[in-house]
Amino acid sequence: MELILATNNKGKVREYKEILEPLGFCVTSQGEAGINIEAEETGKTFSENAYIKAKAIYDIKKTYVLADDSGLVVDALDGRPGVYSARYAEPGKRCDKILSELEGVSFEKRTARFLCSICLIKPNGDVLSVEGRCEGRIGYDKKGENGFGYDPIFLFGDKTLAEMTDDEKNSVSHRGNAVKALIAALKDKGEE
Numbered sequence: 001m002e003l004i005l006a007t008n009n010k011g012k013v014r015e016y017k018e019i020l021e022p023l024g025f026c027v028t029s030q031g032e033a034g035i036n037i038e039a040e041e042t043g044k045t046f047s048e049n050a051y052i053k054a055k056a057i058y059d060i061k062k063t064y065v066l067a068d069d070s071g072l073v074v075d076a077l078d079g080r081p082g083v084y085s086a087r088y089a090e091p092g093k094r095c096d097k098i099l100s101e102l103e104g105v106s107f108e109k110r111t112a113r114f115l116c117s118i119c120l121i122k123p124n125g126d127v128l129s130v131e132g133r134c135e136g137r138i139g140y141d142k143k144g145e146n147g148f149g150y151d152p153i154f155l156f157g158d159k160t161l162a163e164m165t166d167d168e169k170n171s172v173s174h175r176g177n178a179v180k181a182l183i184a185a186l187k188d189k190g191e192e
């Protein structure tokens with residue numbers, strides 16, 4: 001099944017290809033499909049934003065379209081950055097901003113989670129929405145070179161996500177868990 005990813009984020013494209021292609025999906029990014037739009041993320045939830053992004057592509061090309069919306073929720077910051085994760089500070093300064101906002105916060109209170117909502121729109125317009133999460137803590141400094149975004153400050157056990165290989169991260173990540181939920185939902189409907 002051919003599937004357009006409603007994103008140009010290189011980290012996400014790489015991760016989705018790795019997760020979905022071994023399962024028989026032929027994955028194309030929106031850039032590779034020649035679609036150069038960026039829908040405004042006006043939703044209040046990850047799931048609303050995933051739908052907005054998928055629908056914008058689906059309206060142009062009525063094929064299978066998959067969009068996700070994801071972000072980091074930090075308990076000690078009342079859930080920030082949440083749906084504003086991509087806009088929380090200039091690129092390159094987002095991890096530092098979270099670390100400075102958490103100065104003086106104990107390890108016990110540094111609980112956080114990545115959330116990922118996936119929206120799949122089918123050629124007939126049916127919408128399938130699923131969610132995945134990854135529970136962890138915010139560390140005290142940036143560690144690791146892999147991954148992207150907030151990975152260097154997000155501890156899963158004693159490693160940050162940026163210290164994991166792609167396979168390790170995919171096996172525990174919010175996106176990996178959301179994809180597992182998506183595949184289970186597709187199997188339920190006899191589409192896989």
Ligand code: IMP
Nearest residue numbers: 068069070071072085086148149150151
């Ligand atoms: P969006 O889902 O494209 O709106 O992006 C949400 C933002 O959350 C990204 O720009 C990243 O800053 C952050 N984010 C989402 N997933 C991850 C991840 O797996 N690791 C690190 N940061 C992430």
